[in-house]
Amino acid sequence: MSKHLCIPTFVICVFAVSVPAQEVALDSFSGIGARAMGMGGAYISVSDDFSGLFWNPAGLARIERGTVNWGVSHDRFRNISQFFDRSSTLELRSTRIASLGFVYPVPVYRGSLVFAGGFGRNQNFDGGLQIDAYDTIANFDKAGFSEDKGALGAWTFGAAIDLMPRLSAGISLFRWGGTNRFLQELTLEDVQRVHADTIRIFQRFESEERYSAWGIQGGIRYWHPTGFQFGIVATAATPLRVSAELADEFEDEFEDRTDTYPRESFSDAYEIRQPLTFGMGIGWSSGGLTVSGDVHYGDLQEITYEILPLNIAPNVDDFRRQYRSAARLHLGCEYVISHWGIAFRGGYYRDPVRYVGGGSVPEIQIETDRDAWTLGFGTELEKAVTLDFAAVIGGYKAIEGNRADRVRAVRVLASARFYFFTGL
Template identity: 30%
Template structure:
């Protein structure tokens, strides 16, 4: 037998750049009706979720509305590691939105106010890798958990019988925690170590960032419209993100299995970063984590949206 002195997979050493792209995509889906239309809701926007899609659409609402929603995630990821297939499943229930719409009584036209909290980014994700490499059996798991949410207020007003304008002002914040766990086992007893483990966490905290949506809607006729055309402008904002990384230290450490080597064998420090190493005789060496923290900024672009809808048949838009 021999001491393992090869550099194993070091996928847990990641930088902030690897995390920031998750805030660019990963849309959570706002509103069941809107998502049932594939997100083509800018030209409809006739419920509470209009505060996100097109606040001008709130002017269509004539009744008070309270909305509470939850999101159900169910997804699976398949992977192949050195020819060995792996599969991981993610199933959970998350808070979606909570909001209130209030049509303010006016003599002519429409003035509608709304306020609420809605989840706009979904960071939940996982992956499992299993297989063999360098005589070792691997069982690795990678997981993200977190979200970004918008808390805001909206107002919409009719400026003419056919045209309404609206705006949403709010704050966006959130968190994304990534956990990576690596497990290498030696089932063939090739080495004096029988198991290597490593675990690290990378947490991004998105500070409160101003967020605004400006919207306009043209509809005809005004009441129970058959045709609608909407347009929006959404600020991107610059997110200030604080991150904390915790993981195995990067310097060489004594091998806890050194005592199993023949007497007189030179010291053979560990060649990689581990959280713990288990020897063939059951001895376990555990190593403290190191922590790094810093901040960075992520600037997102402005967004423009245009949508149209038509009522082909009564009740069918």
């Protein structure tokens, strides 16, 4: 085998211990709605604003005033990676439109009929790592980084109706879409002159992936005069279509020459069959206080590639082995001081990391599972505008091979609801 074929393969194998080969769109919950996330995402039994299209469309039936909704999010990601005897930090920041939509209650004599539509982002792909240390296994000084930047959202339209005085049902249709840009650079340098003639190896790889799928969600919500409330949702989606544009380049420096391999670009596409997901929430409201709890479950081990990529190896060899099944849990509360027109919120959620590797890639040991604490605040101005704010602070710790990651993520959300009145 010629030299220029060996070196790139070696580079990729060495960096495999630093970059998990996973499908980022399958395990990237970030939530939607400042009020909902202020309550820790425990919103299935509430869902009485625009974000209910994503949490439980049946909750829309509670809305009595029409609204136009707007939201923005700011995300900060930090990963402190300990690789051999050194630690390095990667930080990412992004600000995005989180939601834009409307809610329209149809004037009816009895019961409720509500339509809603718009756009919302509820998955954030931002993440990565940075390393700068001497690899005693490969005998190279190793410096580089990898990062993902992107998000997934949906255009959606839904409706809710009262089936009985205390029971409502709703449905949402989604057109999912999003992008993720992955960039990886790695430099290996033989600072101790261990290798025969190789002085330095450089690799750069980048890809831009575009996602698209259709989805549907149905839900019911029940409430009792004692304040008890209950909700169930089920979500299904067509296979997630992924279109990828990829490029790589290499440079190898030897004692007597430098070989530069030209940039190579190529395209690919594949489809991922997604599992059914289910959610259940219970809550209780009395005297301005609302307490709620949710559980969401979708078995990622059921995922398969509907259509395989043609030009690249699949990111995941075995979903059943490299992903674990886990439920996402949410707890939250809200206290409304009605005569002041303000509300205080708090919550917690636990969202276990699903990808654990194994097989042809290193296994990942989860030391501290992914979770987050949330705080929120809302105020109504002149009964015409409601402003909501939330902060989500979370993270996790994991070990992969000779690298330990300590991830911290902070998300700040702000939203506004502008009311318009409908009536008979």
